[in-house]
Amino acid sequence: MNKTQTNKGSFFKGLTGQILIAMLLGAILGVIIHNSTAVETTQEFSNKIKMLATIFIRLVQMIIAPLVFTTLVVGIAKLGDIKAVGRIGGKALGWFFTASFISLLIGMLFVNLLKPGVGLNLSDIDLTSVSDVTAKTQSLSFENFVEHIVPKSLFEAMATNEILQIVIFSIFFGLAAASLGDTAKPVIDFLDRTSHVVLKMVNYVMKFAPLGVFGAIAGVFAVRDFQELAITYFKFFGSFLIGIGTLWVVLIVVGFIFLGKRIKTLLQYITSPLIVAFGTTSSEAVFPKLTEELERFGVKDKIVSFMLPLGYSFNLDGSMMYMTFASIFIAQAYGIHLDYPTQFTMLLVLMLTSKGIAGVPRASLVVVAASCGMFKIPIEGIALILPIDHFCDMFRTATNVLGNALATSVVGKWEDDKEEIN
Numbered sequence: 440m441n442k443t444q445t446n447k448g449s450f451f452k453g454l455t456g457q458i459l460i461a462m463l464l465g466a467i468l469g470v471i472i473h474n475s476t477a478v479e480t481t482q483e484f485s486n487k488i489k490m491l492a493t494i495f496i497r498l499v500q501m502i503i504a505p506l507v508f509t510t511l512v513v514g515i516a517k518l519g520d521i522k523a524v525g526r527i528g529g530k531a532l533g534w535f536f537t538a539s540f541i542s543l544l545i546g547m548l549f550v551n552l553l554k555p556g557v558g559l560n561l562s563d564i565d566l567t568s569v570s571d572v573t574a575k576t577q578s579l580s581f582e583n584f585v586e587h588i589v590p591k592s593l594f595e596a597m598a599t600n601e602i603l604q605i606v607i608f609s610i611f612f613g614l615a616a617a618s619l620g621d622t623a624k625p626v627i628d629f630l631d632r633t634s635h636v637v638l639k640m641v642n643y644v645m646k647f648a649p650l651g652v653f654g655a656i657a658g659v660f661a662v663r664d665f666q667e668l669a670i671t672y673f674k675f676f677g678s679f680l681i682g683i684g685t686l687w688v689v690l691i692v693v694g695f696i697f698l699g700k701r702i703k704t705l706l707q708y709i710t711s712p713l714i715v716a717f718g719t720t721s722s723e724a725v726f727p728k729l730t731e732e733l734e735r736f737g738v739k740d741k742i743v744s745f746m747l748p749l750g751y752s753f754n755l756d757g758s759m760m761y762m763t764f765a766s767i768f769i770a771q772a773y774g775i776h777l778d779y780p781t782q783f784t785m786l787l788v789l790m791l792t793s794k795g796i797a798g799v800p801r802a803s804l805v806v807v808a809a810s811c812g813m814f815k816i817p818i819e820g821i822a823l824i825l826p827i828d829h830f831c832d833m834f835r836t837a838t839n840v841l842g843n844a845l846a847t848s849v850v851g852k853w854e855d856d857k858e859e860i861n
Contacts, residue, residue: 453711454645454646454648454649454711455710455711455714457648457649458648458649458652458711458714458715458718459714460649461649461650461652461653461656461718462652462653462656462714462718464653464657465652465653465654465655465656465657465660465718466656466657466660468488468657468660468661469485469656469657469658469659469660469661470660472484472657472660472661473660473661473662473663473664481661481662482662484658484661485657485658485659485661485662486658488654488657488658488661489654489655489658490654491650491651491653491654491655492651492652492654492655492658492719493654494647494650494651495644495647495648495650495651495652495654495719495724496651496719496721496723496724498644498647499644499721499723499724499725499726499727500600500723502637502640502641502644502727503600503602503723503726503727504596504597504598504600504605505597505633505637506634506637506638506641506726506727506730507602507605507606507609507726507744507748508593508597508605508608508609508630509630509631509633509634509637510634510730510740510743510744511605511606511609511610511613511744511745511748512609512612512613512616512627512630513613513627513630513631513634513740513741513744514613514740514741514742514743514744514745515609515610515613515614515616515617515741515745516613516616516617516623516627517740517741518613518617518741518745521614521617524610524613524614524745527742527745527746527850527854528745528749530850530853531745531746531749531750531753531846531850532749532753534754534846534849534850535749535750535753535754535846536753536790538690538754538756538759538842538846539753539754539755539756539759539790540786540790541686541689542686542756542757542759542760542842543759543760543762543763543786543789543790544763544786545682545685545686545689545760546682546759546760546761546762546763546764546765546767547763547764547767547782547786548682549678549681549682549685549764550678550682550763550764550767550768550771551767551782553674553678553681554771555674555675555677555678555679555768555771556675556767556768556769556770556771556772556823557771557772588603588604588607589604589607590604590605590607590608593605593608596608600723602748602751602752603748603752605748606748606749606752609748634744637727638727638730638731640727641727641728641730641731644727645715645727645728648711648715648724651715651718651719651724652714652715652718652719655718655719655720656718659829659830663826663829672826672827675768675824675827676827676830676831678764679761679764679831679834680834682760682764683757683760683761683834683835683838686756686757686760686838687838687841690756690838690841690842690845691706693845694845694848694849697849697852698848698849698852704736705736705844705845705848708732708733708735708736709729709732709733709840709841709844711728711732712725712728712729712732712840712844713725713837713840713841714837715728716836716837716839716840717833717834717836717837718833719836720829720832720833720836721836722751722755722836722839722840722843723751725840726747726751729747729840729843729844730743730744730747732844733747733844733847733848733851736848737851738847738848738851739851739854739855742847742850742851742854743847743851746843746846746847746850746851747843747847750842750843750846750847751843754839754842754843754846755835755839755842756838756839756841756842757834757835757836757837757838757839757841757842758803758806758835758839759789759790760835760838761803761807761831761835762789762803762806762807762810763782763785763786763789765803765804765807765824766785766789766807766810766811766814766816767782767785768823768824769807769811769816769817769820769821769823769824770811770814770816770820772820772823773816773817773820775815775816777814781814785810785813785814788810788813789806789810803832803835804821804824804825804828807821807824808821
């Protein structure tokens with residue numbers, strides 16, 4: 440009995456327990472503020488309390504660029520040659536595109552089965568907030584896609600936290616260092632030690648996670664009438680949860696196929712990052728901690744440092760599922776029939792266009808808006824899902840983190856098995 444009490448006590452003293460308590464307290468405070476104050480006051484409260492989340496996310500963002508650069512360069516240098524980089528990169532991209540296709544397919548399947556948009560009343564939707572999203576659809580042009588991938592300056596990429604651009608530079612730098620051998624060893628040793636210092640910073644930054652989650656949750660619940668949202672969007676949100684739940688089952692089953700019983704250990708290690716991602720709706724907020732937990736799980740640092748940055752740009756399983764689901768939902772709401780060949784075309788378009796929007800705010804909505812415009816679906820339909828989007832974002836962000844953790848762990852196991860055979 441004493442042992443059980445000790446375990447419970449240690450849980451609530453740990454980061455995961457503190458974050459769960461912070462989420463609960465934030466929701467309670469938000470609901471109290473929403474029900475007891477004027478609209479103007481709740482909005483002001485929301486803006487101020489969200490500063491806690493902003494501070495936490497900015498603390499994390501300040502260490503992402505140096506962490507990605509140092510760990511990726513060291514990881515590639517340790518891989519040793521272009522052949523190894525190509526082999527792991529090929530496995531990574533194969534996993535990413537397969538996972539993306541399955542995620543998009545699940546979204547398409549459930550929106551067609553459950554038809555959450557059919558019979559929806561469009562008379563009272565608020566169009567004022569749509570322009571902010573639709574204005575960003577220009578970022579999905581081919582020219583902007585290329586500019587987004589290829590950095591013109593490492594320092595500019597680091598200043599704006601463009602992970603994909605930092606990855607491109609780091610790959611070139613790492614390959615050059617690997618080809619120089621012992622000549623580059625002092626540089627690699629320096630970057631290796633620097634990465635350990637940055638990872639130590641992660642421990643300090645994560646102490647602010649409960650405050651960040653508390654501020655994010657309280658801010659949302661203060662300005663949203665949860666009861667109204669639950670009634671109005673029950674069908675949409677319920678259908679979405681069935682789809683995202685199915686995706687989780689698929690991911691975990693696939694993880695079990697490759698990792699066996701160790702999948703349970705992996706899920707235990709990444710519980711804290713999953714909850715932080717869920718509460719803050721920010722994958723970036725858990726990047727450093729996820730790196731640490733995957734290495735603790737046993738994935739080699741050179742694999743983690745190579746896979747995670749790529750995954751954050753190319754492997755967004757939760758966002759993928761949401762994109763087909765939301766796009767076809769809007770078509771249903773406007774009574775627009777999309778035959779299956781058109782839907783599969785939309786799926787392939789989403790698969791390609793979504794790869795260039797890492798770091799774009801509200802990226803999923805931007806891609807949905809662009810796909811709607813491409814298939815003659817009224818972009819104004821985005822206003823239908825904006826009020827509930829934050830709650831959907833909580834689930835899709837956590838799913839993105841799960842997908843990247845699984846991808847990194849599985850590729851790490853493949854590489855370990857290859858080394859054993861050799």
